[in-house]
Amino acid sequence: MAAFGDGLAVGADLVEATDTAVARATAGLAGHRADLMIGFVHGEDVAAIEAALHRLAELAGAATVLGCSVPGVIAGGRGVEETPAVAVWCAALPDAQVRSFALRAVPAAGGLAVLGMPEQQLDDAVAVLLADPWSFPVDGFVAESNTTLPGLPVVGGLAVGPDGHGSTRLLVDGRVVDEGAVGVVLGGAVDVHPLVSQGCRPVGPTMTVTAAEGNLLLELAGAPALAKLEEIVTTLPPEEQSLVATGLQIGITRDEYVDEQGQGDFLIRGVAGADEARGALAVGDVVPVGRTVRFQVRDAVAADADLRATLDAFRDRRSRDVQGALLFSCNGRGAGLFGTPDHDPEVVRSQLVGSGVAGCFAAGEIGPVAGRNFVHGFTASILAFSAT
Numbered sequence: 001m002a003a004f005g006d007g008l009a010v011g012a013d014l015v016e017a018t019d020t021a022v023a024r025a026t027a028g029l030a031g032h033r034a035d036l037m038i039g040f041v042h043g044e045d046v047a048a049i050e051a052a053l054h055r056l057a058e059l060a061g062a063a064t065v066l067g068c069s070v071p072g073v074i075a076g077g078r079g080v081e082e083t084p085a086v087a088v089w090c091a092a093l094p095d096a097q098v099r100s101f102a103l104r105a106v107p108a109a110g111g112l113a114v115l116g117m118p119e120q121q122l123d124d125a126v127a128v129l130l131a132d133p134w135s136f137p138v139d140g141f142v143a144e145s146n147t148t149l150p151g152l153p154v155v156g157g158l159a160v161g162p163d164g165h166g167s168t169r170l171l172v173d174g175r176v177v178d179e180g181a182v183g184v185v186l187g188g189a190v191d192v193h194p195l196v197s198q199g200c201r202p203v204g205p206t207m208t209v210t211a212a213e214g215n216l217l218l219e220l221a222g223a224p225a226l227a228k229l230e231e232i233v234t235t236l237p238p239e240e241q242s243l244v245a246t247g248l249q250i251g252i253t254r255d256e257y258v259d260e261q262g263q264g265d266f267l268i269r270g271v272a273g274a275d276e277a278r279g280a281l282a283v284g285d286v287v288p289v290g291r292t293v294r295f296q297v298r299d300a301v302a303a304d305a306d307l308r309a310t311l312d313a314f315r316d317r318r319s320r321d322v323q324g325a326l327l328f329s330c331n332g333r334g335a336g337l338f339g340t341p342d343h344d345p346e347v348v349r350s351q352l353v354g355s356g357v358a359g360c361f362a363a364g365e366i367g368p369v370a371g372r373n374f375v376h377g378f379t380a381s382i383l384a385f386s387a388t
Contacts, residue, residue, distance in 0.1 A: 002190070003032045003092040004324025004356030004385060008075035010085040014043050014052035017086040021075070022059045025088040028356055032092035034060070036184065038128070038326070039067035039171070040074070040360040043084040046167045052086060053171040063090070064098045066182055067171035068130045068159035071331040072341060072361035077349050079341030081334050081361060089326060089358035091385065095189035097123070102172045104180040105137055114141050116180075120149050124187040126194065126383065128326065129156035129366055132168040135179035139285075142366055142373050153194045154373040155383040156183065157328035157362025191320060191386040196367040197310040199303040199333050199378030200249050200268050200296035203240055204232035209291050215272075216280040217250075217287060224279030232295060240297065247298035247332075249378065250283050252291055254369060268296055268377040284377070298378060300338050307344065307380055311351040320386040324356030328381040331361040337378075344380050352384060 005028020009020035018039065026034060039056040041049045046069075053067045073080050073087035080087075103116040114137070127149070131138040138158060145154050161167025172182035186192065207228065211219035220228040233244055251266025269284040287293060327348055334341035341361070349357050366373065367381035 002094070002323060002385065002387065003029045005029045005090050006075040006356055006358035007088045008073065008078060008080070008085065010080055010083050012084050014041060014048045014084055014086060015055045017084070018052045018055045018059070021086040021088040022056065025090045025358070029090060029092050034063040034090040035093045035096065036098050037063045037065045037088065037090040039065070040070045040087045040358070041067065042070055042073050042080065044162050046161055046163060046169065049161065050169050050176055053169055053176045056088070057171060057174045064100045064184060065171065065173055066100065066128070066130060066184060069161045069167070069169045070159055070360035071363060072334060074327050074329065074345045074360055075358035077342065077345050079329070079334055079345055079361065081341045087358045087360065091324060093186070093190055096186055097121070097188040099185045100172050100183070101185065102175070102177065102180060102182050103136065105135070112137055118185055120152060121187055124152055124185050125190050126192045127152055127154045127183055127185045128383065129154050129181055129183040130159050130170060131156070131181035132170060132179055133158045133160070133363060134165045134168060136181045138181065138364070139375050142375050146372050153368045154366055155194050155326065155328070155381055156366040157360060157381070158364035160363045193314065193318065193384040193386065194368050195310055195314055195382040195384060196369050196376065197307040197380045198268065199298060199330060199337065199380070200251065201299045201302035202251060202266065202294045202296050203236060203244070204295050206292050206294045209287055209289050209293055212287055212289050215283055215286055216275065217283060218278065218280050220293065225281045226274050226276065226279045229281065229295065243297035243299060249296040249298065251294045251296045252285065252287055253293065256292055266294060266296065267374055268379070270377060298332065298337055303333065303337060304343070304347070307347050308351060311348070314384070315352070318386065322353040322384045322386050324385045325353055326383040327357055327359035328362045328365045329359065330365055330378045331363060332378050333380065334361055348382065
């Protein structure tokens with residue numbers, strides 16, 4: 001029978017914290033041997049993070065082990081963003097197939113090729129992916145996975161290190177690497193359910209992109225994009241104008257054929273700035289002409305309601321109890337949005353499963369929506385495991 005455990009340890013000595021977090025996580029397995037262990041390490045020193053990941057590999061024993069450096073960790077019903085800490089999640093999956101992999105991008109004709117993904121099997125249920133956004137084309141890989149890995153959900157997050165480019169560390173089995181992506185494919189007798197909850201709500205009307213250049217939106221609905229934004233903001237109530245000033249995002253519709261686009265119907269991307277000379281807006285993606293977009297704001301009330309509604313809807317339709325879960329929460333959803341880093345783990349534990357929940361704050365979240373895999377922003381991406 002499957003079993004799950006989670007462990008959290010806070011402290012400047014990350015190797016010692018790893019020992020404690022592993023002990024707490026494996027205690028939750030009630031004597032079962034771990035088949036999969038995943039560790040998340042948050043710290044200020046790259047060498048200390050690397051040492052903690054090596055220690056995690058030693059402690060994992062025969063289990064398949066993954067790990068990465070992250071902006072914050074989640075376990076034990078808590079989120080930790082500001083203090084060095086280690087979170088560990090482990091699972092006993094006696095009848096599952098567990099296949100780890102390490103991916104790297106290499107130059108190829110017309111762009112990049114990704115090497116290292118195992119061949120898809122008929123009974124594959126899900127892939128968990130931890131990626132370094134500086135060295136791995138995660139957006140392109142996740143988009144292509146919908147074609148190259150048909151029907152396979154991909155869930156995970158973007159790992160980052162304390163010093164930006166080059167400081168990310170990834171662990172797969174006994175190896176610690178500083179580039180690419182690592183992950184695991186789970187198949188066989190494993191019952192998994194990916195869930196994605198948005199952290200933004202739309203403001204203003206939906207609009208068609210009528211001119212664009214790279215990641216610059218030049219025109220929206222036939223008007224200069226910056227002027228269109230200013231026009232929309234003037235019509236908003238003061239409280240929404242304040243939200244625009246502190247966290248403006250852009251939503252790109254997932255399905256052009258939905259008549260009314262509301263919260264949850266968009267892929268959220270950041271608005272990075274404005275080019276006043278051209279009346280353009282710079283956004284965190286390439287949005288082609290003809291796509292439908294809508295401005296979005298970060299809203300704690302709406303984000304909380306959407307997470308609870310997502311979990312409620314899942315509980316209503318599931319046939320088996322959830323026993324454990326991985327949680328990838330945007331690093332903009334913690335204390336900066338809710339006033340506490342504990343919000344998402346507390347809600348997941350209270351609404352879904354009381355233990356065996358761990359994960360991280362990520363620089364981008366990966367998860368499927370309407371059967372297609374996407375890289376998200378300001379979301380909570382959850383992989384729930386039910387009894388088999």
